[in-house]
Amino acid sequence: MKLQADYSFLLSGLLLAPSVGASTCQTPIDHPGPAFSFVQPLNTTILSPYGHSPAVYPSPKTNGTGGWEKALAQAKDWLSQLTVEEKAWMATGQPGPCVGNILPIPRLNFTGLCLQNGPQCLQQGDYSSVFVSGVSAAASWDRKLLYDRGYAMATEHKGKGTHVVLGPIAGPLGRSPYDGRTWEGFAADPYLTGVCMEETIIGMQDAGVQANAKHFIANEQETQRNPTYAADANATTYIQDSVSSNVNDRTLHEIYMWPFANAARARVSSFMCSYNRLNGSHSCQNSYLLNHLLKTELGFQGYVMSDWGATHSGVASIESGMDMTMPGGFTLYGELWTEGSYFGQNLTDAINNGTVSTDRIDDMIVRIMTPYFWLGQDQDYPSVDASVGALNTDSPPDTWLYPWQFTGTSNRDVRSNHSQMIREHGAASTVLLKNERNALPLRKPRNIVIVGNDAGPVTQGAYNQNNFEYGTLANAGGSGTCRFSFLSTPLDAITARARQDGALVQTWLNNTLITEKAMPDLWNPEHPDVCLVFLKGWSEENIDRRFLELDWNGNAVVEAVAKYCSNTVVVTHSAGVNVLPFADHPNVTAILAAHYPGEEAGNSLVDILYGDVNPSAKLPYVIAYNESDYNAPLTTDVQTNGTYDWQSWFDEELEVGYRYFDAHDIPVRYEFGFGLSYTTFNLSRLAATGSVATNLTALPEQRPVQPGGNPALWETVYTLTTEVSNSGSVDGYAIPQLYVGFPDTAPAGTPPSQLRGFDKIWLEAGETKTVTFELMRRDVSYWDVVAQDWRIPAGQFTFKAGFSSRDFRANTTATFVRDH
Helix, strand or coil, X not given: CCCCCCCHHHHHHHHHCCCHHHCCCCCCCCCCCCCCCCCECCCXXXXXXXXXXXXXXXXXXXXXXXXXXXXXXXXXHHHCCCCHXXXXXXXXXXXXXXXXXXXXXXXXXXXXXXXXXXXXXXXXXXXXXXXXXXXXXXXXCCHHHHHHHHHHHHXXXXXXXXXXXXXXXXXXXXXCCCCCCHXXXXXXXXXXXXXXXXHHHHHHHHCCCEEEEEEECCCCCCCCCCCEECCCCCCCCEEECCCEEECCHHHHHHHHXXXXXXXHHCCCCEXXXXXXXXXXXXXXXXXXXXXXXXXXXXXXXXXXXXXXXXXXXXXXXXXXXXXXXXXXXXXXXXXXXXXXXXXXXXXXXXXHCCCCCHXXXXXXXXXXXXXXXXXXXXXXXXXCCHHHHHCCCCCCHHHCCCCCCCCCCCCCCCCCCHHHHHHHHHHHCCEEEEECCCCCCCCCCCEEEEECCCCCCXXXXXXXXXXXXXXXXXXXXXXXXXXXXXXXXXXHHHHHHHHHHCCEEEEXXXXXXXXXXXXXXXXXXXXXXXXXXXXXXXXXXXXXXXXXXXCCCHHHHHHHHHCCCCCEEEEEECCCCCCCHHHHCCCEEEEEECCCCCCCHHHHHHHHHCCCXXXXXXXXXXXXXXXXXXXXXXXXXXXXXXXCCCEEECCCCCCCCHHHHHHCCCCCXXXXXXXXXXXXXXXXXXXXXXXXXXXXXXXXXXXCCECCEXXXXXXXXXXXXXXEEECCCCCEEECCEEEEECCCCCCCCCCCCEEEEECCEEECCCCEEEEXXXXXXXXXXXXXXXXXXXXXXXXXXXXXXXXXXXXXEEEEEEEXXXXX
């Protein structure tokens, strides 16, 4: 029998909201329990049962460790000049030109903070670029691409006056392929997502802009992500609460926290707590999550902000470790925004009457301002571009309570030469799934047929539409939606290339027409050399996907074309996972998964189709044969109407993504890490280099925590090398991958193999290079729920190297710990 989730938010909300200043409660209650509450000291071992969050107080103070010491001193000096009212409003968002705003303090020459979406672009940006999506970037398996993308996005944000980019995203991780926002994040794997987070954050912050790691944590569905409210005047009465992600301690550490540890290690400026509850408590007032796991165990030195409308209390959230509420001047009413805040004046009153201590509010402000000084945002930082305010649909200008003043030029063009880089990134992120009879690359075909409503121009404007019928899909919906300055479509790019070859191009973009008429009646009597079919799959924030087939009757479109065209090439633009029943059709000779490639969608695809770029991308998820093959269904249909009935039990534990398919020997159509090339690669001889670390202790040495946790976890303990060869006739990039199988002494439920290394290397035809994999202590450890630490198990590890999670070419073994 599972433990019941705790209902801490209910009691704390009643005691402390809406006016925190009026409360006489001195100690916030996070877990009332059946008869009494308890507060757990930070230095006490904490076992977090499944579906339960113990209370942990107080919220730790930042000490600037990890390189922020100088900036911390600047922040403290700045803090000393603030009034109580200014401190309260520094932690409270306000309506303004950006999606999130902290008010200016003119007397201190502080122009405020501008927080902006998003994970693929500057959402409120004219004359700005649309980059490849997160899932596309992950499919590249390319550290440099991830860094360059993050850096370039941040330079555009900075040019428009953004201080904080709301991204990158490690939650959702991809527990379920139906989640509506997986495309904003990276991969259904904690190791790959961790690399993506770290490289992106470093790139963004090297450009001088604060990154925000979101959504913390176990934010794995959009359905019931927010409470359902009664229609009362203050919109504070719950009908049903938000979904609770009930995750056990080991799973939380090894799957969902793993990439966020990389984010903390990269010294990310801020974390965003998520909408969902975690083990019964709202993420933004879950003291175990924020005070213990994030600020203590991971040593996070920055500030925690709420997701927009995810604040459900005043003092309880503050004491539980949340430092900034957003958007602050609003509360959530269903999916509508109304005025009001748990912070603001309420926080001023709470400070004055002692409900919130001076120490706590001061730490909140120091945490907020330390990254500001660390990144030099106090020195000649660009002002907010006035044009972004006009594009703000969250708080349009008529809602602004502060007289915002704009300096500098408006409608700034921040695109630089990024389009060329985006084109390269789009090609590097396109996965070649099938290529029979050497269908690709194209060799100057004379008669080309282009089919499908995803091929051509967007007919109704490419911004925030809901599954638009006509037009190529290069970005999807919600806060990650982008405004295109231009969009290269497949139709335009292929037509331009075909004209150079003197080819005939015929187009049918109406999916209904295609499926209702016989294709030979539609095209030129001469049989086409190639039929290019373009399909798409929409995805968006606040709505989960209902199916994994492609939209607009995509399967039938392929069948209608392939019935008569012996060389049918299918291209998909989608959020990620799609079942592809047409992959077995003998006339479907090639399939390309292009995800959401941004503004250069057409040009980057042409580079792959015609062989100007040799495809190298790999799947960051599994494509199964059937929708029913996937585990971990979303909690989407709760028939009861109790306030707390939305409970999502993560019973699959560590079996997320390929781990599940491997653990149960389930056949897949295309496995994790799979992707073809126009050449062939081989891999041989996996061997240790240097001295084998056989004298390791099972538990790491306890050292002072740094950002990312105990630094001993990040030390290299084992190094392997392998030889990778290009055995084909075309130059290209190889992406060798390393997986680890843990000893039998590891606890039950340990996956058969887990990604623990990869590289991307250029190899000319016939060339061989040595690839090195360095494994850290964390890579060969599991989370010991009793010791509350990372433990290397005794016994023999198996290391497997190859080109996907099911294509291993070499292996070796090692033992690090002889006994416990």
